[in-house]
Structures are given as structure tokens and as C-alpha cells.
């Protein structure tokens with residue numbers, strides 16, 4: 057019932073509901089192609105709101121019957137419209153019974169009720185519940201749910217829903233049922249049901265208030281040996297939320313279910329989190345250190361939603377960042393604390409470094425995914441004002457920039473002030489559906505601080521530029537740092553307001569040590585990092601008693617999601633690479649220097665000039681790499697070049713071919729000129745003993761694998777031997793896949809055999825094969841005589857393990873190619889673009905949410921070189937004209953073509 061030209065929904069149009077559904081009783085008669093859903097709604101008029109009808113949404117559901125207070129209603133009271141059914145009710149309460157029929161086996165959208173490997177699963181956020189039954193499917197409609205699930209016992213022995221299990225039993229014909237009651241009111245997007253053949257890993261734990269609760273991780277039979285890390289992560293998350301925010305699990309039972317076919321990472325359904333199996337299953341032989349880390353953070357994220365999202369939810373979908381930005385911030389803090397705590401055994405510096413590495417990871421994601429979004433046609437504030445399809449707004453902006461906005465509040469108010477604001481928020485709004493203003497108002501009230509100007513972060517799109525200029529007055533021993541701000545226009549927002557930007561600053565003396573920061577008329581001279589608050593167009597900050605001209609270190613810890621404009625010559629960057637006491641900024645100095653070198657190489661490549669890497673860069677890079685006082689994980693971050701996607705964003709115009717030529721050249725130069733260092737590192741970093749997920753070990757493995765990458769790129773024979781050897785010994789997936797990746801990202805003739813043996817070994821392991829697909833999709837061509845990667849991708853689509861219906865496969869192979877292989881995707885002959893259009897159209901017919909994500913890989917097409925743009929436009933137009941295009945893809949393509957603001 058969605059139309060192709062979906063009208064925009066506006067935040068300003070919000071109207072409260074005239075009717076609330078206090079209770080809902082659901083009965084599911086599960087059947088693959090004809091599931092019957094009976095829903096009984098106990099409705100009451102909200103007397104505080106102007107009178108109006110009860111609006112029920114429904115999509116792809118067949119209405120079998122509808123009764124109001126036990127009787128068939130007069131036809132004038134029941135009006136069908138484009139969204140569903142409008143009911144005109146008398147009186148102040150009504151009981152409505154609705155019977156619908158749906159076909160889970162035909163549901164390839166993975167939204168609503170669908171089947172995966174013989175089981176039944178739901179996904180209701182944002183608007184999937186309306187694909188199950190007619191209901192006011194919006195987050196401010198909160199109800200108490202009682203759910204009875206009935207299914208065939210042999211194929212679906214496990215029947216789960218939200219809350220507590222209150223009854224179960226056998227039925228005729230090999231069927232059985234279970235009845236669940238969720239004691240907490242919730243919006244429909246948090247409803248969940250699972251009926252499948254699964255087994256559970258169980259733990260009983262005691263909460264802070266000494267309640268016993270049951271934790272379960274449900275997986276397919278045969279995967280129990282991969283559920284332990286998710287369970288540990290859940291227990292750590294519970295403890296952390298109790299200790300950090302005083303928030304405790306409120307149910308007697310908490311369940312996690314892994315499913316193979318899932319559109320996103322995971323879903324926080326009340327008491328019944330459903331996860332993409334990628335974020336649950338791990339054992340050392342099949343999962344890498346990065347997988348372990350991701351599982352820990354996604355488990356935490358969904359668990360933390362129980363308070364930030366479920367107990368206090370969103371009034372409308374424009375407020376999405378209220379729960380997502382805050383919950384991402386919470387999971388980032390949790391992971392940093394966990395990593396820091398584990399690393400503590402190695403000393404305080406090791407703990408600080410582990411935390412910094414986590415921060416670097418988070419900022420890498422922000423820069424690679426959110427900055428481009430904020431600079432393109434989809435740019436939107438963390439709280440958008442309009443959308444056509446809400447599924448398109450589960451974005452890096454709402455999540456990652458949203459988390460940065462919360463982090464700035466934390467920085468401005470301090471940990472204690474922030475906690476006080478959180479406490480106030482729960483005391484006011486527990487059990488309610490609220491707005492971002494409500495949240496920020498609590499922070500303001502708890503801290504006695506005016507945050508009106510800060511709210512501009514919620515209203516404004518675009519990445520702000522902060523310019524920093526320093527000047528030193530040797531006679532007066534005064535150092536003045538002048539900061540200014542500017543946010544470039546974005547679609548629909550030509551003028552920008554001033555923001556409140558916390559800028560953490562330090563000053564480094566000539567010996568490399570931080571100078572104590574002293575501001576006139578202030579006595580505290582101890583601090584070496586200060587947070588300056590920039591709230592005007594331009595402000596100058598004076599530091600007194602500065603004995604020498606310092607080197608400024610600005611935006612320490614990435615204290616705000618901005619682009620810092622600071623003029624630094626190569627020598628300054630090298631100096632900060634060697635001395636900046638702020639690990640984040642030290643890393644950032646290496647990235648800035650590398651970016652400068654790479655973009656210069658790319659310009660030379662484009663102009664056909666000979667390429668050369670400056671000695672100064674190699675020397676600074678080597679000094680950092682071989683500095684054994686630095687933790688290997690940090691060195692791995694510093695020695696990894698900025699991502700191709702990020703570099704394209706910094707290029708004007710974006711031109712993938714010369715950029716790739718620059719990267720190939722630089723990898724080979726660094727590989728060969730530092731070959732001895734890489735080889736030595738490899739020896740020194742070997743991790744003995746059985747695999748354990750631990751930041752110290754993970755850091756060593758990361759740096760050793762990076763060493764292999766550089767050695768293989770440069771075809772250094774002892775390095776290639778080591779890669780083959782490590783691949784053959786294959787102790788754990790981090791080492792095995794690291795070796796495979798090094799071989800594949802090189803011209804080594806051993807590539808082909810290694811890929812084949814890997815495939816044979818993991819032929820039955822879908823998650824491991826995803827890595828295999830993704831690696832090949834993103835492979836560079838080290839030898840121009842090789843076939844284009846597109847040919848390989850097409851061949852891989854015919855592999856028995858590939859399926860367009862499985863999002864993980866699509867993201868690995870197609871996403872891997874479109875997102876992680878710009879030089880091959882943007883081939884000059886346009887072959888990549890034609891393939892893109894073909895796949896977007898094919899995917900859209902099955903799964904609009906996945907199609908739309910894939911479609912987004914060309915949204916920034918106007919940044920590319922004119923010859924490429926000329927080949928992209930007709931493909932965008934081809935997709936735009938495809939019959940039956942979903943509103944999801946239509947919105948993305950429409951914005952890319954500039955048809956709507």
C-alpha cells in the first residue's frame with residue numbers, strides 16, 4: 057500500500073494520538089504461507105487530546121474480520137485509506153478484534169514476520185508491525201502485550217516472545233503453544249516473536265538488587281560452542297550499566313536469538329533481542345579479534361537500549377537519535393572501559409592506550425561513513441525535519457554523529473554532571489515516549505546550565521570546520537589561540553547557526569613535553585589539556601607564562617565532530633607524531649601526514665609525473681612504527697593508511713584511479729624501504745599459547761598482520777613465505793585470515809590456491825564465507841594484466857554459497873565491491889555502474905531496505921571527475937525509471953539526482 061511517490065513526512069506535523077491501546081492480546085496461528093493473527097485491542101480515548109478517529113496501519117496483510125465491542129461495525133465507521141484503516145468510535149473506550157492473514161514464506165523483505173532456515177522471526181522497527189496486523193504503528197502508542205504463539209512442534213520446538221513465559225502446552229495435530237506476558241508497556245516496534253528449532257546457552261545471574269534472572273543465548277543446534285562470548289558480553293554489559301548508571305535489568309528473563317537472515321546488526325526487542333548471527337557467534341577458529349570486539353559492542357548496545365530506548369522511548373521517529381545516539385555513546389564508553397580494564401595488567405599506560413585505540417576506531421568510522429553522508433545529498437541533522445522512508449534514516453548521522461553530540465554533553469558537563477542529567481531523565485520520563493528536547497532539558501536542569509545554543513547540534517546538518525591559528529608573543533610570554541567556526545551549507549539549509557563546540561587543547565614545548573596551561577586570572581596551573589568552548593564565530597584564548605613558542609595540539613581526543621583546519625608543515629606533523637601526549641592526536645598527526653603524501657602522489661599519478669615518497673614521511677613513519685614503548689595496537693592504527701573512502705572525500709574532484717595508483721605505490725614503498733623493520737616486528741610480535749580475546753594479544757596480531765600486508769604488497773620474499781606459512785598453520789581466524797588477506801592483497805601467485813583451500817575448509821560456514829566474499833570484492837589489482845575485479849564478483853555471485861536474499865552475503869560481496877573497492881567500481885568504462893544499476897533493481901524487488909543501502913554507494917556521484925559523472929547519471933536515471941521502485945530506493949535516487957530538497 058506504499059506508493060512510489062511517498063509524500064514527505066514532516067516533524068512539524070506531529071499530532072498526539074486520540075486513542076491509546078492500553079492492552080493488546082495477540083494470538084499467532086503460525087503457518088509458513090498462511091499465518092493467522094488475531095489481535096484484541098483495548099482502546100481508551102485520551103481526553104487530553106482533541107477528539108479524532110483511531111488510525112490503524114496495515115501493509116501486505118489480508119483483513120479477515122474486524123469487530124468492535126463484539127459486533128460487526130457499520131460500514132460508515134470503518135474507512136480504508138492508503139495507510140490502513142480509520143475507525144470512527146463513540147464513547148471513551150472500545151474493544152476491537154482484528155483477524156488477519158499473512159504469508160511469512162513469501163516475505164523476502166525481512167520486515168514483519170518472515171522465515172529463515174525453517175523458523176519464524178520478526179523484525180518490527182521501524183514500521184514492521186503493520187505488516188503483521190492492523191495497529192497504530194508508531195512509537196508513542198505504548199501498550200501491554202500478551203502473546204500466544206501456536207506452531208508445529210517438530211519444526212518449531214521453541215516458541216518465544218517478549219517478557220515472561222506464563223503458560224505452555226500441547227495441542228492437536230502435533231502442534232503446541234506458549235503464552236508470554238510482557239509487564240512493561242511498549243511501542244509495537246519492540247514486539248518480537250521467534251518460533252524455531254534452537255538451543256540455548258543459559259546462565260543465572262543476580263542483579264545489584266539481588267534478583268535472580270535467567271539469561272539465554274539461542275542458536276541453532278551445533279553452534280552452542282560459539283555462544284559463550286555473547287553470553288560473557290551480556291553479563292559484562294549488565295554489570296557495567298549497574299555500576300556506571302545505576303540501571304538494572306527489569307525482567308526475570310533476558311534472551312538473545314541469533315538469526316542468519318537479518319537486515320541490520322541486531323534489534324533491542326524488549327527482553328527478546330534478535331541478532332544477526334554475525335554479532336553472536338564466535339569461536340577462535342572462525343572469528344577474528346575484530347569479530348569478538350564487534351559482538352561485545354553490539355550485545356552491549358542492544359542491552360543498553362532496555363533503558364535508553366525501551367523504558368524511555370521516542371515520541372516519533374524524528375527523535376530516533378534520542379535512543380540511538382545515546383545508546384551508541386553508552387556502548388562506546390562500555391567498550392573503552394572493558395578494553396581499558398583488560399589492559400590494566402600491563403600498567404596504566406597500557407590501559408590508556410587501549411582506550412585511545414577504541415576512540416580512534418570510532419572516529420575512523422565517523423570519518424569514513426558520516427562525513428561523506430554530511431557532505432552529500434542525504435545530509436540531515438541528527439534530528440531530521442522530514443523523511444520519505446524512515447528506514448533510510450538509520451544512518452551514520454543519527455547513530456555516530458548522534459553519539460558524538462552526547463559525548464560533547466559529557467565533556468561539557470563532566471561525568472558526574474552527565475550522570476545527574478541521566479538520573480533526572482529517568483525520574484521524569486520512565487515509561488514515556490519523549491523527545492530530544494526532553495533529554496537535553498534534563499541535562500540543563502541537573503547542571504544549572506543553559507543548553508539552548510547547544511540544541512543547534514540537533515537542528516543542523518553538515519560537518520563544521522573549526523579553524524585554529526596560534527600566535528606567540530615572546531616578550532609577554534603569551535600564546536594566543538584563535539578559534540573560528542563555519543558550517544558549509546547543506547541541501548535545504550543554506551544558512552547555518554553558531555554551535556557550541558568543545559575544543560580540547562594542549563601546548564607542546566620544544567622538548568616534546570606538554571606545557572602546563574595557565575590562563576590569566578586563574579590559579580590552576582596543573583592541567584596540560586583544557587577544554588575551550590567555542591560558541592561565537594571567532595574567539596581568542598590567551599595562555600600566560602608560556603616560556604617558549606609551543607606547538608599546539610588541537611581537538612585532543614576528537615572532542616567535537618568537526619574538521620579541524622590547522623596549518624602545520626611536515627616538520628610539525630612529524631614532531632607531533634613523535635611527541636603528542638594525546639594518543640588520539642598523535643595518531644591523527646600520522647593520518648594527516650599520510651593524507652598529504654597520498655594526495656600529492658595521486659596528483660602526480662593523474663598528471664603522469666614520476667612518483668616518489670618523501671624521505672621525511674618514511675622517517676617519521678618508521679620512528680613511530682619501531683617505537684617499542686608504544687603499544688602494538690596503537691602502532692597498528694598509526695601505520696594503517698587512511699581509508700580510500702575517506703581519501704576520496706578529501707580529493708577534489710574524487711578520482712579513484714590515480715588515488716589507487718598512489719596507494720599501491722606507497723604500500724610498496726613502505727613495504728620495501730622498511731622491509732627489515734616489518735620482518736623484525738613480525739618475529740617480535742608472535743603470540744604464544746592458546747587464543748584469548750584480549751586487547752594486548754589482539755594488538756600484537758593486528759600489527760603483525762599489518763606487517764604481512766606491507767611485505768606482501770612489496771613482494772618481499774621472506775614476507776610472502778611467512779604469510780603462506782601462517783596461512784597453512786592457521787591457529788585462529790585472526791591469524792589465518794590475516795595471512796590470507798595479505799596474500800590476496802598482493803601479486804603473489806599463491807593467492808588462488810589459498811582462496812580455494814579456504815573455501816573448501818569453510819564451505820559449510822556461512823559467516824566465514826562472508827569474509828571470503830568480502831576480501832575478494834575489495835581486492836586491488838596489483839598487476840594491470842589481471843582481469844577486472846568486477847568479473848570476479850560476477851563469478852562469485854554464481855557460487856553456491858551466495859544468495860541475493862541474504863543481507864550478509866549482499867553486504868559482503870556487493871557492498872564490499874561498491875564501498876571498499878572504488879578504483880574497480882569506478883572503472884573508466886562504466887561497467888561498474890551498469891552492474892550497480894542491475895543489482896539495485898534486482899535487490900529492490902526482494903528487499904527494499906537492503907537495496908536502498910546498496911543504492912547509497914553512488915549518492916555522492918557529483919563529487920567525481922566529470923568523465924565518471926557522465927557515465928553515472930544514466931544509470932541513476934535507469935534505476936529511477938524502473939517500474940515498481942520502492943519508496944526506499946526512490947528517495948535515495950531522487951536525492952542523488954537532485955529532484956527533491
Ligand code: TRP
Pocket residue numbers: 179181182318319320321322323324357358380450
Ligand atoms: N534499533 C536497532 C539498533 O540500533 C537497529 C534497527 C533499526 C534494525 N531498524 C532495524 C535492525 C531493522 C534490523 C532491522 O540496534
Ligand code: ZN
Pocket residue numbers: 357361379380383
Ligand atoms: Zn540501537
